[in-house]
Amino acid sequence: MREDFFPFALEREMSIWENRVRYNLSESGVKPLTLVELFEGEEQALEALMHAELNYPQTNGLPKLREAIAAMYPGAGPENVVVTVGAAQANFTVLMSELDPGEEIAVMLPNYMQIYGVAKNYGLDVRTFSLREEDDWALDTSSLKQAITGKTKLVAVCNPNNPSGHILTAEERQAVIEAAADAGAWILSDEVYAGAERDERPVTPSLWGEYERVFAIGSLSKAYGLPGLRIGWVVAPPDAAERIWARQDYITISATMLANRIATYALQPAVRSKILSRTRKYIRRGLEHFSRWVQENSELLSFVSPQAAAIAFVKYERPINSGELVQRLIREHEAYVVPGDHFGLDQHLRISFGLPVDYLQEGLKRVLAALKEA
Ligand SMILES: Cc1ncc(COP(=O)(O)O)c(C=O)c1O
Structure with a gap:
């Protein structure tokens, strides 16, 4: 212990x-x-939910839910998606699946400290790089270069960032991708605030599709106002998604059937x-x-x-x-x-x-x- x-x-x-x-x-x-608010004007759908059998869903998520999630990621299909109990479980499972104690990880700071804490507790060698408040929370690229070494296995970013609300610019995204590529590392991109941009800004694009070794993490907790549903997901290349799914079978079996059903409804384009x-x-x-x-x-x-x-x-x-x-x-x-x-x-x-x-x-x-x- x-x-x-x-x-x-x-x-x-x-x-x-x-x-x-x-x-x-x-x-x-x-x-x-x-x-009541979610199903406003769609009371029949709410009624149908009342009659849903509270069975186990597929352990990687209902196929329709995985399709709806995949549709938000260019080029992704349901085989790329694993539904998890919140992004919290998604982040945890990726670390458990992809890293062994003693291996090196680079983490963006400031950050929601989950990945940092899980990595420490799991015995990973945690290096950090920064967003700088004095530069309006811009990425400090020199700290990024220092944090990532030839031994880095995974680079964890939070974009948009918690707590600063910073969205990586195109140049900053590129800098992260190049640094990860030089090390041959995976990127874990925690994107739970995508969709919650201010003003008319577009939904922050995922790093998915911009680099082949990406775990894109999403959730219904933030931009969708459904934190108590506890629905998150990982989008990854099929073999990596398979590895996450294999861990999921052991950890929670699945998110709940009710949550899977409600999430499927919430992600219909109009809703x-x-x-x-x-x-x-x-x-x-x-x-x-x-x-x-x-x-x-x-x-x-x-x-x-x-x-x-x-x-x-x-x-x-x-x-x-x-x-x-x-x-x-x-x-x-x-x-x-x-x-x-x-x-x-x-x-x-x-x-x-x-x-x-x-x-x-x-x-x-x-x-x-x-x-x-x-
Ligand atoms: C960056 C980030 N990732 C993950 C989570 C966990 O989200 P979820 O409710 O989907 O587990 C949070 C919650 O605050 C968060 O801020």
Whole structure:
């Protein structure tokens, strides 16, 4: 047993507080859908769901769901897709499948720390490269070159990025691909925020299809507002997808039948576009309010406006550790945001804004009060 287990502090803290506080501004997706909202105007489809046998689906996902997912990736077919219990399981399974302890992996920072933590706990040699806040979260290509060596087996990127909301430019994508190609490495591209871009930006294209050794990871949790469904996926070349599927049989057998059925419905083109426009509406409105809030308090707060995702990574000017500040926010103001500590960047808060405006404004008021008292 490993003595130095690296716990997933972000997920554990969110698990404890997000359903307990009055104002939860910690989630990175928009306000979740209800079944009633999802099936609005399609009550027959909802009724059909009520009659679905709660059997096991195929362990790699219902064929229709895999077809719907494949249709979003140029040149992919259902044989390229494995449906998982969230992107979390997808990321975990790729690491377990493709790497052995002692092997080298390069991870983008800042990042949702799952891949970093799993890699540490699995005994991988973890090297890191950065997006730089002082350059509006642009990729630091010299750190990329340093992180990737002849021994790198897998390069993990998060695009669009959590927590910064940065979307890799064409040049940055190319730099990642070239660095991985030089090492003969796989790329794990965690793309769960694709579809949650701000303004009229197009859906961030997958790295799938731009390099032959890509694991593209997707999910219904963020851009689709369905985190409780726990549906994610891996898109990979057929032999690699087969390897992921072989692990899946052991790990969870499958995601649930209900989740597979609902996901298949959600990814029908017409439903999908309705969901994505709802998401963008939340992001547009929320970001407007959020930006105004930061401007009005610019002596305390600053941020690089995110290009995607319903979260802002804000820097604050107060002499208090972010973890402690958030504990005070919970205790004294019944609100919760994610401390920068969980991304290795103290003096920051990750705050979600993809929420109904009144709720968001009250939550932000409480964050400000906690900051002013600090
Ligand atoms: C970058 C990233 N990948 C994966 C996940 C996990 O997503 P899922 O709910 O699909 O398991 C998250 C959740 O916050 C995330 O931010």
